[in-house]
Amino acid sequence: MITKNDIKFIQSLKQTKYRKEHKMFLVEGNKLVGELLSSNFKVEDILVTDLWLEKFPEMAQTLPFYDIISPKQMEQLSSMVTPPGIIATAHTPSYNIKPEDAENEFIVALDGINDPGNLGTIIRTADWFGIKKIICSSDCADAWQPKTIQSTMGSIFRIEIMETYLKEFLSKTQKLQNSKTRIYGALMDGENIFTKKIENKNGVIVIGSESHGIRQDVLPLITAPIHIPRGEGSKTESLNASVAAGIILATIHNS
Amino acid sequence: MITKNDIKFIQSLKQTKYRKEHKMFLVEGNKLVGELLSSNFKVEDILVTDLWLEKFPEMAQTLPFYDIISPKQMEQLSSMVTPPGIIATAHTPSYNIKPEDAENEFIVALDGINDPGNLGTIIRTADWFGIKKIICSSDCADAWQPKTIQSTMGSIFRIEIMETYLKEFLSKTQKLQNSKTRIYGALMDGENIFTKKIENKNGVIVIGSESHGIRQDVLPLITAPIHIPRGEGSKTESLNASVAAGIILATIHNS
Structure with a gap:
């Protein structure tokens, strides 16, 4: 039985502050709840x-448990x-991604990606290319907010993601024995x-923010600077951050 | 002097129906209005x-003309x-893109891209890779709506875009003399x-819709089927439409 207080608590998870405090988050819609249930998440x-329940009797049968709430309560939570x-x-x-992991696989490092849709799309793209680990600077959008979860289309349940101090993480990566x-x-x-x-299928791929690119104190740590060249005569200033990330991940993964 | 009726008229341009009827559209914000003014658009x-005016006296000086409206009126239009x-x-x-154009350059064909953000992002990406012409099926989002214009970041002023009956356009392309x-x-x-x-730097690149891919009656017209392979062990079902378009345009452009 769901009480008024339960509803209040669940509603609070729409805010980053309470998600962090309670280490919980919300998942909405058939597709995503389905992905959640087939994941290892608690x-x-x-x-x-x-x-x-009337509309989706088949899916209802697959639910391990559920409570019924009113349409009005659902509106509050949605x-x-x-x-x-x-x-x-x-x-x-909570995941523990270590600099040494970059010796064996590609890790994606997100530097100030603050649009939740871009963040979710990048997580989805990384998952497509078989990347298993993502680290985020603390000024990235919160990966566990509803809009990001939605944009990942379920990839959030298959990928490890950790907030970290990028500069320190990358400094340690630079000092790894595997040169x-x-x-x-x-x-x-x-x-x-x-x-x-791209000689080896490992390392860290840093994706810069929508408006400022890679931050100043991280720049000197980039050991393999890359560039997506523009077409001839193009006057565009930049690519969308998730499109740029997609092209970078695709190219590095497949070269 | 701007009248109440002018405001009403301009406000009507937020709707596709009136944009089509009057063949006019809205452009908002410093960056985009700046791009508009340096384009050939009327x-x-x-x-x-x-x-x-107080905040941006320098940009104000570069405007060829302007009218002042109240904050409340601005809210109505924005x-x-x-x-x-x-x-x-x-x-x-109004542009006239012809099947024969595909003999000399790449044309992007959008098949049912109905999210305005995705549409704008694809236009921006095409512009980055030097593509000059885009055709859209009639069920694509309207390219001249505020959200699309915003997502193009100004590329809409540098690219030709035309709504067309894709199946007919592609049938004609197939029958071109240049095999x-x-x-x-x-x-x-x-x-x-x-x-x-990719042997030649010309042809049509068809981008399918977010949810259904390329439509049934267009499928048989594809003469060069391509595929973005997933990484090993990845269980993701799909890529975001504008990310997929970005990877396709980047790869075809640079192979």
């Missing part, structure tokens, strides 16, 4: 409306214009990403 | 608030949560885009 609540009728709460996992561990980053005067030879 | 009105204080109207150009004019499209069983050799 699920706390599953809330549905009567209308949802972050969508049209609430899909199913919402769940789950416990935020072939590169730190890639898009810089104006970097090497053409389409012709650069 | 500008009709430039409206600013007193506060904007599509943004925080109106930037400058908005302009301009005439929608090297390919029609590229992302299909599940397409060739790996990272290893496929």
Whole structure:
């Protein structure tokens, strides 16, 4: 039985502050709740409306448990214009990604990606290319907010993500014994990403922010500067951050 | 002098119906109005608030003309949560993109891209890679709506874009004398885009919709099926439409 206080508590998870405090987050809609349930995440609540139960009897049968709430309560909890009728709460996992991990695989490092949609899209893209670990500077958007979760299309349940002090992490990566561990980053005067030879399938790929690119104190730590060249005669100033990240991940992954 | 009726008229341009009827559209914010003014587009009105004039005296000096409106009027016209204080109207150009154009350059064909943000981002990406012509199916989002214009970051002023009946356009492209004019499209069983050799720098690149991919009656017209392979062990179902478009345009452009 869901009490008024439960609803209040769950509603509080729409705010970063309370998500961090309680180490919990919200997942909404059939597709994402389905992905959550098939993940290893610990699920706390599953809330549905009567209308949802009528509309999706088959999915309802697959739910391990659920509580029914009113459409009005669902509206309070939902972050969508049209609430899909199913919402769940789950416990935020904590991952420990270490600089040494970059000796064996690619790690994506996000530097100030503050648009939740871009953040989610980058997580989704990294997952597509088989990347398992993402580190974020503390000024990135919160990965566990509803809009980011939505944009990941479920990839958030398959990837490790950790907030960290980028400069320190990358300094340690630079000092690793395996001298072939590169730190890639898009810089104006970097090497053409389409012709650069990527020698090893490991290292850190730093993605800069939408408006400022890679921050000043991280720049000197980039050991493999790259660049996405513009077409001839193009006067565009920049690419969208998640498109640029997609092209970088695709190219490094497949070269 | 701007009348109440003028404001009403300009406000009507927030709706696709009236944009189409009057062949005009809205441009908002310093960056985009600046790009508009340095383009060849015919500008009709430039409206600013007193506060904007105070904040941006230098940009104000570069405006060829302007009218001052009240903050309340600006709110009526703006599509943004925080109106930037400058908005302009301009005439929608009409372009004539022909199948034969694909004999000499790459044309991007958008098939049912209905999210305005994705549409704008794809226009911006195409512009980055030097593509000059985009055709859209009639069920694409309207390219001249505020959200799309915003997402193009000004690329809308540098690229030709035309709504057309895709199937007919592509049928005609297929029948062109130059047999090297390919029609590229992302299909599940397409060739790996990272290893496929792109022989000529021309043809049509079809980008499918967010939810359905390339539509059924267009599929048989694809002569060069391509595919963005997933990383090993990845369980993601799809990429974001504008990220996929970015990877396709980048790869075809640079292979």
